[in-house]
Amino acid sequence: MPEIVLNYDYVLQINTTPEAETGTYADVKKGFDNIAEALNEVVEQSSYLGDGGYGSSEVTGGQLILTLTGKRYTGDPAQDYIFSDAVYYNWGKARKTDARLICPDGSVISCPVTLAKVTRSGGAANSSTAVSVEVHFNGKPAIIDTRLASLQIGSLGLTPAFDPDVLQYTATATSSSDSITAAAQDSNATVAIVNGSASVTSGGDATWVSGKNTVKITVTNESFTRTYTVIVTYNS
Known part of the structure; x- marks a missing residue:
């Protein structure tokens, strides 16, 4: 809206x-x-001469x-x-x-x-x-710029669909782990991914526990940060 x-x-x-x-x-x-x-x-x-006065x-x-x-x-x-x-x-x-x-x-x-x-x-x-x-x-x-250009968790669909200006998402996992890939809009920015208390390298796998898992993706550019949150639900 x-x-x-x-x-x-x-x-x-x-x-x-x-x-x-x-x-x-x-x-x-x-x-x-x-x-x-x-x-x-x-x-x-x-x-100009050919513009008819306009x-x-x-x-x-x-x-x-x-x-x-x-x-x-x-x-x-x-x-x-x-x-x-x-x-x-x-x-x-x-x-x-x-x-x-x-x-x-x-x-x-x-x-x-x-x-x-x-x-x-x-x-x-x-x-x-x-x-x-x-x-x-x-x-x-x-x-x-502290926005993400892309965010993908395995083949999971994000709700709502990814938008660089939207910070909160949910997803449902069907297996015990999925890869997380995130890239920043600005090449000078850095991206840090944390699943619960475990750090995840972009492109690496996150392991899910049964229930809700909180994934935070923080983009840092100079002294400014922006954090995206994805709640991943996994029923083992």
């Missing part, structure tokens, strides 16, 4: 220590109540920009970094950091960013302090 996607299902993280070798990422959430995404496409429009368009480029608005909360790591004096009153390198957007499907968009149009005060005297910032993605974002 189709499901609606809510804005709070997305998690935006900002690196609050861009000068460090290993960044410290904080969730951008407290105080921000609105986020707008724009790709800022560059459109080239052309009309034109055609080509999208030749763009830049992803997220605009965040809300109210100021002190003590929140992301807000304290974005609206700090070190960022607000300086330009160039001081405005550059890294951000990543964790999507509801588990994929992660990662990219160096520039913090622009930072506004850290404003509003009526008896209202909360209004704030805003634009997060400009610099260059093409990298997609960190």
Whole structure:
């Protein structure tokens, strides 16, 4: 059944220590109540002699920009970094950091960013302090994928049928063991398979006990993971 996607299902993280070798990422959430995404496409429009006055368009480029608005909360790591004096009153390198957007499907968009149009005060005297910032993605974002491309347990049918975005499955075994094969979408990701407490190499056999067996397949890409679960029922 189709499901609606809510804005709070997305998690935006900002690196609050861009000068460090290993960044410290904080969730951008407290105080921000609105986020707008724009790709800022560059459109080239052309009309040729043989087109009878009609034109055609080509999208030749763009830049992803997220605009965040809300109210100021002190003590929140992301807000304290974005609206700090070190960022607000300086330009160039001081405005550059890294951000990543964790999507509801588990994929992660990662990219160096520039913090622009930072506004850290404003509003009526008896209202909360209004704030805003634009997060400009610099260059093409990298997609960190933690999805499986395929999952097969012997000749067993999975219920529901395998879908990279579905994490829970059931299956019924008719013999005491079956091979488990799983492959990740991203060649940089690793796949770990565990049947109960026993590790299984992709392509290797899992041994079933009578009753329900819990198989977990975890995909790891950089520091992000996604775990698929298959409950295999075997009646010996």
